[in-house]
Amino acid sequence: MWSLRALRGRKKPSIGLRGVSSFGFDYEVLYESRRSRARVGVIRTSNGLIETPAFVPVATTGALKCVDLALASREVLEMGMVFVNTYHLMVHPGVDLVKRAGGLHAFIGYDGPLITDSGGYQVFSMASTGPQDELKGKSVSKWRNPCAGGANRGLVLKIDEEGVTFRSYRNGELLELTPEISVKAQKSIGANIILPLDILLPNSADFETLIDCFHRTHRWESRSLEEHLKDQGHQVMYAIIHGGTDVRLREASLEYLSRRPFQGFAIGGSLGKNRLEMYDLLSHLCPKIPRSLPVHLLGIGDVPSILRGVELGIDTFDSAYPTRAGRHGSWLTADGSFVNLKGQSFAERVQSPPVDLCDCPVCRCHSGAYVHHLYKAKEPVASQLGSIHNLYRMTRLMKEIRERILSGAM
Known part of the structure; x- marks a missing residue:
């Protein structure tokens, strides 16, 4: 399995394909899938890099x-x-x-x-x-x-x-x-x-x-x-x-x-x-x-x-959909589906996080019952927690996709 960190650290990756390059911007394909057109790359800007997808x-x-x-x-x-x-x-x-x-x-x-x-x-x-x-x-x-x-x-x-x-x-x-x-x-x-x-x-x-x-x-x-x-x-x-x-x-x-x-x-x-x-x-x-x-x-x-x-x-x-969904109580799960934290099934989750198997800052700190309470009480912080959770899950999803491409599974 290829490591994205290892690929990114090489000056001239053996499987890398140099794309567009200009002052303050550079695009490089680090790995291309043999199963599809999926690829892992990096966009370098003067304000940091973007690992792609x-x-x-x-x-x-x-x-x-x-x-x-x-x-x-x-x-x-x-x-x-x-x-x-x-x-x-x-x-x-x-x-x-x-x-x-x-x-x-x-x-x-x-x-x-x-x-x-x-x-x-x-x-x-x-x-x-x-x-x-x-x-x-x-x-x-x-x-x-x-x-x-x-x-x-x-x-x-x-x-x-x-x-x-x-x-x-x-x-x-x-x-x-x-x-x-x-x-x-x-x-x-x-x-x-x-x-x-x-x-x-x-x-x-x-x-x-x-x-x-x-x-x-x-x-x-x-x-x-x-x-x-x-x-x-x-x-x-x-x-x-x-x-x-x-x-x-x-x-x-x-x-x-x-x-x-x-x-x-x-x-x-x-x-x-x-x-x-x-x-x-x-x-x-x-x-x-x-x-x-x-x-x-x-x-x-x-x-x-x-x-x-x-x-x-x-x-x-x-x-804008992930943050919009979070404001209205829809939280992303690890498999990409949504759960509704406003639903009554979360009212008693006093010992469980809002979303199972999630290590985001919100799910590490709060219970499903508490977040459910915040939405029902119309507390503004509920929208903030939902937005942070969904953004975290989206970035984790993309990281998992990059790893799947590098492992040959995608």
């Missing part, structure tokens, strides 16, 4: 829900990287303030690697009722083509080739988001990995809308890259592969983006109505992505999808 917690506004980043150190939760949203930081407290505070790492009190997205998802969620209603399971009949231009509903005032004009949801201030503005914002706050501005459509978008937005997204990605290359610094930019569930568009997107000097790939956009559709799409797309570059799956972090994604060669995954 890895789960990336989402700290949308620069904060994990109910978990203080400064206290939940990498030694406690072993988080390799954290995902932060540029749009929300632009709205509040503002990019200039974050920069004056010493950059995003200093501002949020986390010295590990950070990845930021462009803000496109949030803007286009505001552009119509479509994405919001779809997430809530409602009709999206009122969805309109964001590439058609003109006035839009709500806070978004204009969408055209240049970018998006919208009002702050906090104070109504007029704001603009273009590929260049998004990249400048991400670079000024000092994220390690940044993403280009793109358009996210709901799964229900018609083909004409998909085509219009497909072409504009790629023009915006090229403009984002051009802005990034003016002064790369210690940062790298991943391309975002789009095309919805249309395999031909996904292939065209990958071909277009592969001809440009992006330093990693993210898979974005609509991935289907369910897991099976997503698996079919990823099974077709992933084997075509260059093996020398890191691959990130945007917005996906449930255990079954991670296991399948790893087998297909995906390196990193991000999601």
Whole structure:
């Protein structure tokens, strides 16, 4: 069995494959499975390394829900990287303030690697009722083509080739988001990995809308890259592969983006109505992505999808789901399923931890009965404990996956 620590310690691993490398960033495949496309690697940044495959917690506004980043150190939760949203930081407290505070790492009190997205998802969620209603399971009949231009509903005032004009949801201030503005914002706050501005459509978008937005997204990605290359610094930019569930568009997107000097790939956009559709799409797309570059799956972090994604060669995954589930009483178990700590069966677990066979800081200190009591009493600390537990379990899951790959079991 190969040891990840031993592999990482070698200067030139005999089975290592060097991938992209630039100032302050390096990607290296340390081991590739013979059973699947799964691989173990390491992403080195100026703020530390990320052992892959890895789960990336989402700290949308620069904060994990109910978990203080400064206290939940990498030694406690072993988080390799954290995902932060540029749009929300632009709205509040503002990019200039974050920069004056010493950059995003200093501002949020986390010295590990950070990845930021462009803000496109949030803007286009505001552009119509479509994405919001779809997430809530409602009709999206009122969805309109964001590439058609003109006035839009709500806070978004204009969408055209240049970018998006919208009002702050906090104070109504007029704001603009273009590929260049998004990249400048991400670079000024000092994220390690940044993403280009793109358009996210709901799964229900018609083909004409998909085509219009497909072409504009790629023009915006090229403009984002051009802005990034003016002064790369210690940062790298991943391309975002789009095309919805249309395999031909996904292939065209990958071909277009592969001809440009992006330093990693993210898979974005609509991935289907369910897991099976997503698996079919990823099974077709992933084997075509260059093996020398890191691959990130945007917005996906449930255990079954991670296991399948790893087998297909995906390196990193991000999601807010584990902390959201923890706030509502759903705790991850060692096998990847959930138990409901609000359930009456936990009321009498005075001598047992919240989750059996768990060595997280919460389960080592508290009983299931106590945590059940906290939820029933609506104590805020219950959400904190649930979030910490789930983050711990996700990082342990990824560690176990890396060990399974190295042992030849995956």
